[in-house]
Amino acid sequence: xxxxxYVLAETTWKTxxxxxxxxxxxxxxxxxxxxxxxxxxxxxxxCDHVAAEAARLAWEAGARVVVLxxxxxxxxxxxxxxxxxxxxxxxxxxAVLSDLAHGLVGQGVRKLVVLNGHGGNDFRQMIRELxxxxxxxxxxxxWYRVVDPALHFEDLGDHAGxxxxxxxxxxxxxxxxxLSEAGDGRARPFRIAALxxxxxxxxxxxxxVTSDTGxxxxxxxxxxxxxxxxxxxxxxxxAFLVELAATSRDEMYEDPAD
Ligand SMILES: [Zn+2]
Numbered sequence: 001x002x003x004x005x006y007v008l009a010e011t012t013w014k015t016x017x018x019x020x021x022x023x024x025x026x027x028x029x030x031x032x033x034x035x036x037x038x039x040x041x042x043x044x045x046x047c048d049h050v051a052a053e054a055a056r057l058a059w060e061a062g063a064r065v066v067v068l069x070x071x072x073x074x075x076x077x078x079x080x081x082x083x084x085x086x087x088x089x090x091x092x093x094x095a096v097l098s099d100l101a102h103g104l105v106g107q108g109v110r111k112l113v114v115l116n117g118h119g120g121n122d123f124r125q126m127i128r129e130l131x132x133x134x135x136x137x138x139x140x141x142x143w144y145r146v147v148d149p150a151l152h153f154e155d156l157g158d159h160a161g162x163x164x165x166x167x168x169x170x171x172x173x174x175x176x177x178x179l180s181e182a183g184d185g186r187a188r189p190f191r192i193a194a195l196x197x198x199x200x201x202x203x204x205x206x207x208x209v210t211s212d213t214g215x216x217x218x219x220x221x222x223x224x225x226x227x228x229x230x231x232x233x234x235x236x237x238x239a240f241l242v243e244l245a246a247t248s249r250d251e252m253y254e255d256p257a258d
Pocket of ligand 1: 034164
């Protein structure tokens, strides 16, 4: 048996009973179309991988971290007309997060990190509402924002483009179709400048934005780029987990300057 003691789904009561887990990580993905060449589970698979690898490094450094099972359903309100994009509304996500957080309180875990892998999910407001109600330090990470994609990729489209394709070619090559199957991920920008520039915001209506469901051209993707990029994110997240595990909740802020 090759169980990873930092992955809860592979861990027994025997291990859990003997381990003082300080930090729980809740990876949160989505189930949605990713151009024609990546699987619907892309966000979930990536989150799963990044969480487990970061927890492995943190565990090896002595931090007692546990990765909870990845939630595979994200917010898809802009993709309801695409077959089998499975939507969970933000209010439903908040209820799921609240139930899990309340359960962890009193089970010895002191900190919960939501590791997000889907652009339509946003846990910050949920955490603002939930934090005063639970005796548990709450925080969120978008794993794909940990390392700047511009340092690693030519095309910076944010959905099934060069970044996601490269990462999937690295972590789950058996699930990726040849790039010759992929669309070019060409996206139609908003007509209105403020929305295009991003200081005015509205959710994108996916089928009006792209015809192949991708945003970003995957043609320059390679598994090596994915390995380097995901590895850099994993290392930074692992270092954060080690620091978080070692910092008590009443010492989260620096001492005031004298
Ligand atoms: Zn994705």
